[in-house]
Amino acid sequence: MRNVSMMTSALKREVFHLIHCAAFTGTIILVISLGGGLRENNSITFETEETLSSWEQYGFFLAAVLYVTRFLTLLCLPLALFNFLGLVLFNAFPDQPKTKIFSRRDHVSVPFVCFRVVTKGDFPQLIRNNILKNRNICEETGLEHFTFEVVTDKSISLVTSKKVRELVVPEDYATKSGALYKSRALQYCLEKEVNNLNDEDWIVHLDEETLLTSGCIKGIVNFICEGKHHFGQGVITYNNDEVVNLMLTLCDSIRVADDMGKVQFQLKVMHMPIMGWKGSYVISNVGAERDVSFDHGPRGSVAEDAYFGLMAASKGYSFGFIEGDMWEKSPFTIKDFLRQRKRWLQGLLLVVHSSEIPLRFRILLGCCVYATATAPLSTLNVFLQPLFPIQISRFVDLCGCFVGGVIIYMNLYGTIRSYTYSAKHVGIGKLLLLSILGFFVQPFKYILEIIAILWGLMTPKNEFAIVDKNVEQNEMENTVSVVPC
Incomplete structure (x- = not known):
């Protein structure tokens, strides 16, 4: 019976994936059709007399703006392709890693795992609560050889033991290159004099609010035991707990869809975070991490995760994808949402301009970052294209529609993927309602993103904003508070 149930579940997920692929392709075709990409009269070549008509019709300045905004959409093409391939080539609704019963001998064969949390120490109760929850998950899942390390600028009075260690960074500590903040x-x-791990051990980097699941623990153990890669990352969802x-x-x-698309594709196929990755749910071999280090000066300190990933890739280290989800929280306030996005853009701009990383490892991330930085201009196409049609290559039209279709579908898929794997059951009706709500929220999201981009471009790029995700402190302060779905 168990085998039949497993086969039925696997078949069901394959069917879901096929439906997903059909819906994904259909969304792209629909956007291309609505955008005019399928019309024959839209196919214009770059012959001088035809191209000049747009310049003559609108004048040099307006025509230049129209062409620039259209061509800027091509910067998004590599990211859209990676996300499309990741979401189509690999099952978009995979089983979470199965519960596995380890014998004591198997436990001994698993290297030591250190779960490391870096914090400024502003939310001690949040850290203490999550350490307790995560430790219980590790023990319930059967993991034995592990410890939790909290690295903080000021003591949070953790009760230390063999399983928990608090490290307070001295105020006078400075790295050789002058690294800042989390780096x-x-x-x-x-x-x-501080590290007590062996080179064969493993570190799992977590944020303050990150919660482990039994699935991610299994995925981490499987990843380590396979022994194929030095670094790995998995999917983070944001709708669990509270x-x-x-x-x-x-x-x-859309960040969930990005994990299942771009991140999965680049780590499973290219085995390097060539377009960036997150700073949490990162698993790394201790010896490899010490070799790469986080000592890359102020330039590598704002988006330390992306800088570290590209530096490790340039040194020949291999990356893989980890099955199983971790849980985190989205920002609680619009202000924190804007500050978070601003820091990402500023930090990534520093990464792609760093001469210490070889250009071939920066170029694709550079396309993504400049696509983001120029989003306020490329977004104007939504309004300019219907009002001021121009003669342009069909290839550019098709690429722009493809990018738009991928983005629209990723928002829908990300919502479905998040709530399908939610800790609490969500019925079909509620899932449909959330998907519709998620769709209508997107214009507001992109307005916030554009504000954050403009803010990031106009302010210094050496700040590291901390987002407050302490539920107990904020639950009475937030005006938009809901019962978990």
């Missing part, structure tokens, strides 16, 4: 704290852990701000949580749905 400084992470590098402190790797110093010889949802504080439903609107912003739905805005983050």
Whole structure:
């Protein structure tokens, strides 16, 4: 019976994936059709007399704006292709790693795992609560050889034991290159007099609010035991535990789709985070992490995750994808949402301009970052294209429609994927309602993104904003608070 149930579940998920692929392709075709990409009269070549008509019709300045905004959409093409391939080539609704019963001998064969959390120490109760929850999950799942390390700028009075260690970074500690913020704290852990891990051990990097699941623990153990890669990352969802701000949580749905698309494709196929990755749910071999280090100066300190990933890839280290989800929270307030996105853009701009990383490892991430930085201009196409049609290559039209179709579908898929795997059951009706709500939230999301982009471009790029995700402190302060779905 168990085998029949497993086969039925696998078949069901294959069917879901086929439906997903059909819906994904259909969305792209629909956008191309609505955008005029299928009309024969839209196919214009770059012959001089035909191209000049747009310049003559609108004048040099307006025509230049129209052409520039249209061509800027091509910067999004690599990211859209990676997401499309990741969501089509690999099952978009996979089984979470199965519960596995380890014998004591199997436990001994699994290397030591250190779960490391870096914090400024502003939310001690949040850290203590999550350490307790995560430790219980590890024990319930059967993991034995593990510890939790909290690296903090100020003590949070953790009760230390063999399973829990608190490291307070001295105020006078400085790295050789002058690394700042989280990079400084992470590098402190790797110093010889501080580090107590062997090169064969493993570190799992978590954020303050990250919660482990039995699925991700199994995925981590499987990843380590396979022994194929030095670094790995998996999927993070944002709708579990307690949802504080439903609107912003739905805005983050596309990040789930990005994990299942771009991140999965680049780690499973290219085995390097060539377009960036996140700073949490990162698993790394201790010896490899110490070799790469986080000591890359101020330029590598704002988006330390992307900088570290590209630096490790340039040194020849291999990356893989981890099955199983972790849980985190979306920002609680619009202000924090804007600050978070601003920091990402500013940090990634520093990464793609760093001469310390070879250009071939920066170029695709550079396309993504400049696509983001120029989004306020490329977004104008939504309004300019219907009002001021121009003669342009059909290839550009098709690419722009493809990018738009991928983005629209990713928002829908991210919501479905998040709530399908939710800790609490969500019925079909509620899932449909959330999907519709998520769709209508997207214009608001992109307005926020554009504001954050403009803010990031006009302010110094050496700040590291901390987003407050302490539920207990904020639950009475937020005006948009909902019961978890």
